[in-house]
Amino acid sequence: MDTAATIDRPADTALPFASGLAWRNGFAALGPRFSTALRPTPLPAPYWVGTSPQVAALLGLPAGWQDAPGALDAFTGSRSIAGAAPLASVYSGHQFGVWAGQLGDGRAILLGETSGGWEVQLKGSGRTPYSRMGDGRAVLRSSIREFLASEAMHALGIPTTRALCVTGSDAPVRREEVETAAVVARVAPSFIRFGHFEHFAATGRVDELRTLADYVIDRYYPACRSGGRFAGNAYAALLEAVGERTAALVAQWQAVGFCHGVMNTDNMSILGLTIDYGPFQFMDGFDPGHICNHSDTQGRYAFSQQPQVAYWNLFCLAQALLPLVGEEETALAALAAYRSAFPAAFEARMRAKLGLADEARPGDGALADATLRLLAGERTDYTIFWRRLSRHVAGAPVEDVRDLFLDRAAFDTWMLSYQERLSQVDKALAADLMCKTNPKFVLRNHLGEQAIRSAREHRDFGELQTLQRLLATPYDEHPGHDAHAGFPPDWASSIEISCSS
Numbered sequence: 001m002d003t004a005a006t007i008d009r010p011a012d013t014a015l016p017f018a019s020g021l022a023w024r025n026g027f028a029a030l031g032p033r034f035s036t037a038l039r040p041t042p043l044p045a046p047y048w049v050g051t052s053p054q055v056a057a058l059l060g061l062p063a064g065w066q067d068a069p070g071a072l073d074a075f076t077g078s079r080s081i082a083g084a085a086p087l088a089s090v091y092s093g094h095q096f097g098v099w100a101g102q103l104g105d106g107r108a109i110l111l112g113e114t115s116g117g118w119e120v121q122l123k124g125s126g127r128t129p130y131s132r133m134g135d136g137r138a139v140l141r142s143s144i145r146e147f148l149a150s151e152a153m154h155a156l157g158i159p160t161t162r163a164l165c166v167t168g169s170d171a172p173v174r175r176e177e178v179e180t181a182a183v184v185a186r187v188a189p190s191f192i193r194f195g196h197f198e199h200f201a202a203t204g205r206v207d208e209l210r211t212l213a214d215y216v217i218d219r220y221y222p223a224c225r226s227g228g229r230f231a232g233n234a235y236a237a238l239l240e241a242v243g244e245r246t247a248a249l250v251a252q253w254q255a256v257g258f259c260h261g262v263m264n265t266d267n268m269s270i271l272g273l274t275i276d277y278g279p280f281q282f283m284d285g286f287d288p289g290h291i292c293n294h295s296d297t298q299g300r301y302a303f304s305q306q307p308q309v310a311y312w313n314l315f316c317l318a319q320a321l322l323p324l325v326g327e328e329e330t331a332l333a334a335l336a337a338y339r340s341a342f343p344a345a346f347e348a349r350m351r352a353k354l355g356l357a358d359e360a361r362p363g364d365g366a367l368a369d370a371t372l373r374l375l376a377g378e379r380t381d382y383t384i385f386w387r388r389l390s391r392h393v394a395g396a397p398v399e400d401v402r403d404l405f406l407d408r409a410a411f412d413t414w415m416l417s418y419q420e421r422l423s424q425v426d427k428a429l430a431a432d433l434m435c436k437t438n439p440k441f442v443l444r445n446h447l448g449e450q451a452i453r454s455a456r457e458h459r460d461f462g463e464l465q466t467l468q469r470l471l472a473t474p475y476d477e478h479p480g481h482d483a484h485a486g487f488p489p490d491w492a493s494s495i496e497i498s499c500s501s
């Protein structure tokens with residue numbers, strides 16, 4: 001029931017909220033084959049959990065927007081927004097390597113697209129025709145994680161969907177235990193996923209497939225129409241361009257130690273954005289085999305697997321686009337771009353982390369590998385290592401870094417080779433590059449957990465706001481906040497994050 005589906009919905013008796021935004025709703029204009037028009041389901045007695053001034057500015061919301069009458073209701077989904085055209089879109093996908101068939105926005109409703117080109121989507125805003133067995137809701141804990149992580153990733157310079165706000169309600173939501181509901185207002189140029197293409201390919205609807213691909217190319221990848229390597233085959237060019245963006249994205253994840261946790265094809269953005277902050281984790285101790293998703297029993301989405309999984313997902317996209325691309329050989333040639341772009345992008349990120357501000361040299365890749373092997377040997381804290389190394393290159397004693405290792409001989413051997421390479425670089429440039437590349441603050445699980453506990457137990461959002469502030473400028477020192485940049489407490493390893501959200 002992917003088209004013209006209906007769902008029981010309370011009458012929209014509330015007045016529309018005048019956000020001051022102008023809307024153009026590009027995706028909605030594709031028509032009912034791609035989505036079902038419907039409104040969010042209201043939640044009782046909403047309250048603000050967090051707002052992002054940066055995203056509000058991006059949208060062009062007026063100062064004090066959240067205090068305007070109706071704003072809280074509107075962003076909780078309890079009141080419509082004038083000019084918006086809310087809908088749930090249909091997509092399919094491969095989940096954990098298996099074809100899952102039709103999925104779709106089961107708990108996310110796209111309010112529309114602003115005239116500035118930003119789509120605004122409410123996640124957790126009630127059932128849709130694509131909810132299957134789900135309740136259409138999201139819980140407060142996972143919504144706080146999504147809100148903080150979206151903005152933290154953006155501040156790290158990593159492509160991501162953004163988050164304007166989180167609202168909560170005391171409405172009960174049943175997961176392993178009874179929790180309460182929340183809604184995240186997400187913002188991105190587009191929420192189209194690989195799974196949208198797979199959906200129409202799997203059902204043999206080539207016209208819809210072409211309409212969708214043309215929409216994505218015209219709106220987001222216009223350069224694909226201008227000839228180039230694929231001689232006017234815009235669909236092959238699109239595949240190549242998506243591969244390149246995905247390579248750049250995953251290289252950034254690997255360099256910062258970010259585990260996505262659910263890299264299903266329905267969680268892969270066609271724009272190369274990080275999307276769907278579920279069981280993600282910024283790693284504490286460096287372990288290439290780390291599995292952050294408690295539901296991922298086979299380790300399909302373990303940290304070190306991410307680059308290969310991205311390729312697997314791109315392969316699914318290529319299969320979906322094949323009726324448009326034409327020859328299989330052409331699709332494979334387009335896919336090859338990822339295979340070369342990923343290692344290049346990853347090496348560039350690692351060189352920056354090492355402070356190699358000069359031209360790349362033949363041994364740089366090996367030095368980066370040796371560094372990661374050193375860290376893996378003792379599961380050294382990833383973020384702290386890189387930050388201390390940066391401080392050392394900026395003049396702090398080497399002991400601060402050396403103290404992180406039990407095997408001092410292994411560290412000393414590595415340090416010798418690093419210093420040899422570093423001696424070829426201007427030290428001040430290296431230090432500067434490192435301090436801007438190796439964050440002091442990342443959203444570790446235990447930090448998120450502390451903010452969640454205060455919010456859940458006391459409706460106290462002070463910790464959330466502190467984290468928001470630190471993570472907005474993660475490369476700054478933020479004196480007085482060293483505890484937020486310290487080692488995780490012992491209880492951090494017992495936090496279990498699963499697909500339940």
Ligand SMILES: Nc1ncnc2c1ncn2[C@@H]1O[C@H](COP(=O)(O)OP(=O)(O)OP(=O)(O)O)[C@@H](O)[C@H]1O
Binds near residue numbers: 131278
């Ligand atoms: N509580 C729920 N109610 C209805 N549908 C749900 C619920 N949780 C997940 N789904 C749907 O199950 C599918 C897979 O869920 P997944 O966990 O990847 O996404 P998500 O966290 O809901 O959202 P997104 O990918 O939009 O960030 C999607 O179609 C999603 O909409």
Ligand SMILES: [Mg+2]
Binds near residue numbers: 267276
């Ligand atoms: Mg998802």
